Amino acid sequence: MLMLSGMYIHIPFCLNKCNYCDFLSFKSTDEEREKYVTALIKEINMYPKFPLETVYFGGGTPSLLTPEQVNRVLANLDIKENSEVTLEVNPKTVTLEKFKLFKKAGINRVSIGIQSFNDKMLKVLGRLHSSNEGSEAFYLARKAGFDNISLDLMFSLPNQTLDDLKADLNHLFALKPEHFSIYSLIWEEGTDFFAKLEAGIYKETDNDLEASMYELIIEEAKKNGYIHYEISNFCLPGKRAIHNTKYWQNEEYLGIGIGASGYYNNIRYKNVLKIPEYYAKISDNIKPILEEEFIDSHEKEIYEYILGLRVIPDGIVPKGKYIDLCNKLVDDGFLIRDNLRYTLSSKGVLMANDVFDKFI
Ligand SMILES: C[S@@+](CC[C@H](N)C(=O)[O-])C[C@H]1O[C@@H](n2cnc3c(N)ncnc32)[C@H](O)[C@@H]1O
Ligand code: SF4
Numbered sequence: 001m002l003m004l005s006g007m008y009i010h011i012p013f014c015l016n017k018c019n020y021c022d023f024l025s026f027k028s029t030d031e032e033r034e035k036y037v038t039a040l041i042k043e044i045n046m047y048p049k050f051p052l053e054t055v056y057f058g059g060g061t062p063s064l065l066t067p068e069q070v071n072r073v074l075a076n077l078d079i080k081e082n083s084e085v086t087l088e089v090n091p092k093t094v095t096l097e098k099f100k101l102f103k104k105a106g107i108n109r110v111s112i113g114i115q116s117f118n119d120k121m122l123k124v125l126g127r128l129h130s131s132n133e134g135s136e137a138f139y140l141a142r143k144a145g146f147d148n149i150s151l152d153l154m155f156s157l158p159n160q161t162l163d164d165l166k167a168d169l170n171h172l173f174a175l176k177p178e179h180f181s182i183y184s185l186i187w188e189e190g191t192d193f194f195a196k197l198e199a200g201i202y203k204e205t206d207n208d209l210e211a212s213m214y215e216l217i218i219e220e221a222k223k224n225g226y227i228h229y230e231i232s233n234f235c236l237p238g239k240r241a242i243h244n245t246k247y248w249q250n251e252e253y254l255g256i257g258i259g260a261s262g263y264y265n266n267i268r269y270k271n272v273l274k275i276p277e278y279y280a281k282i283s284d285n286i287k288p289i290l291e292e293e294f295i296d297s298h299e300k301e302i303y304e305y306i307l308g309l310r311v312i313p314d315g316i317v318p319k320g321k322y323i324d325l326c327n328k329l330v331d332d333g334f335l336i337r338d339n340l341r342y343t344l345s346s347k348g349v350l351m352a353n354d355v356f357d358k359f360i
Helices: 030-044 067-075 096-105 119-125 131-143 162-175 192-198 207-223 242-248 275-283 297-310 321-331 346-350 352-357
Strands: 006-011 051-059 078-089 109-115 149-155 179-184 227-230 233-235 254-256 261-264 267-271 289-294 335-338 341-344
Touching (some): 006 242, 030 067, 030 275, 051 067, 051 242, 067 078, 096 131, 109 119, 109 131, 119 131, 131 162, 149 162, 149 207, 162 207, 207 346, 242 297, 254 267, 297 341, 297 352, 321 335, 321 341, 346 352
Parallel strands (some): 006 051, 006 254, 051 078, 078 109, 109 149, 149 179
Antiparallel strands (some): 227 233, 254 261, 261 267, 267 289
């Protein structure tokens, strides 16, 4: 059994709500963020101190915190040498000086939300930054000394063409980040995008175009030296996201902050979603957990297969009845078998959700 060695910390603040996003985030004041950081530290101290190999500040917009606040949180953790400490960054919230101070505070990897390099599309998405400001954030992070930078993009956006996507990819590869994630747009209920979809103003991308877009991404990434190591994630050799890889290896981790999920002592849990409730629990010295699910050995095995298959080069080594299922998926062209190990085929990557459903 692997010892818990990862921590996710949720920072639920954004400058503004993007039109497609339903992540847990709100507008905030300096006082609110300070109060939240104090509460986060109290929550962290409700758990035993595990020697951590990865810490991930996700959001929301963690780069809205001051480097001093980030440092204060990190000072309450037991972080092993050579750990990966990631901060998600919105281009509109950073300067060279701030990046330098984040580095000094202990951050050694940044993940910058770019979404697109097309100014018109950025407006449609409700982003506050231009394409140039997105690239500039990347250059500033490099200048500040970050040698492990990830960029987030999206595709299958309203009225996006293959040529639009190709232009975004060209721009991305010119920057040469160590890692990038690219997500197909999810039309989330409650968002401005969803309302426009319902009203017939936007249309969902047709399935064939979406598949061609995904194939284009995989092809172009490969040409540019990137390894497609997870459904939505690509990296230069040796630069996988170590923190996220822990999720895919079904390792336990702590989730801290409102709405954070965690997996600890065989229990998958989710924290409360409302800030007043979060503060109330913390001030009563109670873990702010909303719901818990005990994971028995059967569920654990299913999680291991589904999450494991996501890591395309590694795949899974199934046991018992799952060997027959995997052999059937090989016959149908979704998996490739190499001795005892099974990995997704190109067709399996394109239809990954259908493959995962077979294990449930
Ligand atoms: C927490 S955000 C990244 C940091 C920062 N909040 C930002 O947007 O600049 C995580 C990523 O999730 C992706 N995302 C958010 N909503 C999405 C949606 N509806 N469909 C697909 N991807 C989405 C975006 O690529 C976003 O960068
Ligand atoms: S995409 Fe990022 S910046 Fe935009 S609302 Fe969501 S979390 Fe905030």
